[in-house]
Each structure stands twice: as structure tokens, then as C-alpha cells.
Amino acid sequence: MDLVQMQKSLQDYTKSLFLEGVLDSQFLQLQQLQDESNPDFVSQVVTLFFQDSDRILNDLSLSLDQQVVDFKKVDPHVHQLKGSSSSIGAQRVKNACVVFRNFCEQQNVEACHRCLQQVKQEYYLVKNRLETLFKLEQQIVASGGMIPAMELGF
């Protein structure tokens, strides 16, 4: 695949993520913060997000598996995940967290279990998509090309 094709693929792929609602405009905000002096900013932040989220999801699983669920512990975790996913533009993860928090408030254990599954699903989805996106970018850079700026004609 030549450079132009790779760049087009990347743009199409990124666009699809927005169209599917996997990413929102906050991701574009992050891209604005990337430049020659900070060429890996987005992937750095996203990597931190992954590390943070892995930990939070683990803690959440443990908390919800307790005999008596302590919602005072569960809610802050979800709040944290909601915040960080919002900060990187992981829209569906964020939305799933919003639903999760509502059920935390209601102290509905069963619903919370379902919410956790939903959050995990969305999280693994965005993780997978972003990892693919970064790979595409790396291929372009390795071929001596530049990452094209996002063109949003939709």
C-alpha cells in the first residue's frame, strides 16, 4: 500500500470511529495538542488511560463481587472512569459509566453487574480501535509520511 493509500485508510478509519460514536470531539482536542515537540502526545495519554482503566475495572470487579457491595467504594471508581474516558473522547465508555452511576445510586447490585459488563465491552472496543489507529499511524510515519489532519466533512 502506498503512502497516500495508507493516509486515506487512516482518515477513513478515524472517521468511522466518530460516526459510530466510539470517539467524540474531545479526541480531536487531544490531537490539537500534538505537534512536532510532542509527537506522541495522544498515544501517551491514551496509554495512561488504558493503564488507569485496567486498574479501575479490576477494582470494580472485586468490589461488585463482595458479599455485601459497598457502593461508597463502587461509585468513585465509576466516576473516575467516567472522567478519564470523557477526557480522551471515549464517548461510549463515558455514556456507559453514566448509566452505571445511576444504578449505583439506586444500589441495584444486579443492574450494576450488567453495567460493568457493558462498560467493559465498550472499553475493550475503544481500546482495540485506538490500538489499530495508532498502528496505522506508525506505519505511515515509518514510511516517511505525515499523519494527515482530520478532515471532517460530515
Added chain:
Amino acid sequence: MARDGGVSCLRSSEMLNVGLGGMESPPLDLDEVHVLAVDDSLVDRIVIERLLRITSCKVTAVDSGWRALEFLGLDNEKASAELDRLKVDMIITDYCMPGMTGYELLKKIKESSSFRQVPVVIMSSENVLTRIDMCLEEGAEDFLLKPVKLADVKRLRNHLTGDVKLSNGNKRKLPEDSVTVHALLPPPPALTLSTDSSDSSPPLSPVEVFSSPLSSQEDDDVLTTSPGSSPTPEESMGRRQKMRSPGLD
């Protein structure tokens, strides 16, 4: 890579500078804006730090209200003479933090004689009017809805430059021989990252197109309630209106 703990740094080379306690570093250029950012979320800390640096601010980022007070020298009764020289031009803090909330931090800052003049900006993911009012009433300069955008920070920055230029008389002057507590500060941004870059950065049009309908660039989105909401006291309204687009005139 960043490490969690007191202060976040993006590059490992910066970690060499970490550590309170008398490390020699050049005194801050009085023209440079120094912002203290407070957020318990590592991801948010990295983002706000970058947002501030890209708008030519020097940044110290800490992960809690306590560390902020520690940095400012407000954590014990005796005010340190050295720390009294600290130049902080703005404090931007998350509202929801474990231990000490941003509101509590705001109060402590406004109670201190050394730092009560410093503008304090609150960030929150929740657009709760009572919360906003409470913070403004306590003397917060502004209230930003998370996730924070570049336009929000640029606006703050422009506002701040205005203040610094106008009220240089109020700013503490750094004596030449003082050692500032800026061991925590990362080195200044690379030369390529001049103030110009904030205005002529890579193609903004797609982002502008994308962000204007969706973002809360105008304060209206942050401040307005949904239609048919309960009336708010005139005082709060006035205060909130005063917040609106100070830099957009």
C-alpha cells in the same frame, strides 16, 4: 513516562528536576505565567498540563489539595519566608477530589494573605448551578466544564495576561538571589512552541467546525440551565453573567 504521585511529568528527563527542597533553578521570568494545576486524575493532569503549556504557561501539576497547599507553603501555620516569594499566577483545580475538594482548596487559598489575590479556576465534569454559584461566591475566578478544551484555556490565558500587565504592582517581585521552589517545574517548552503556535497551529478548521456546535466554547453552554428551569437569584445570575466570555469581546 509519567509517574503517579505528587507531581506528574511527561518526560523522564524532567523527573531529574523533581523534589522539593532547595534545588537550584533559575528564578522565574516575571513575564511568564505560572499555573498550579490540581487534579487527582492522572489522565486529566496530563491533559491540563499540556493545555497550559501549549498556551505558554509554566505548569506545576499536583494530585491533591493537600499537595497544592504544601507547594504554596500554606500547609502549616508558620509562613515560610522563602516560599513567600513563590510566584503563582493562577490556580486551576478539579472540584471532585478525595480528601479535600476543589471548593475547600479554594476557601483555604482565599483565606491566605499570600495567595488570596491569585485567580482560582474550578473544573468540574458536572454542570451543577448550585456548585458553580457556591464557587463563584467563594471567589472563584471562573468555572470550567470538563472535559476542558483548548479554547477554554486560551480564554483563561488571555484574561490572565491582561491582569498581569495591568496589575504588575500587585505581583510579588522575585529578589534576584532567591531560590524558588520550582524544582518541580519542567523545563520550558521547546522553542517551536511559541505563543504564535496557539494561533496558527495545524489546520484548525476541521476542529473549529467540529467543536463549535458541540463544545461549550461559549460560556452559555456551561452556564445555562435547560429551558424552564427554576429561577435563580439575581445575585448569582449577575455573577455568572460576569463570567461569560471575558476574553471574547
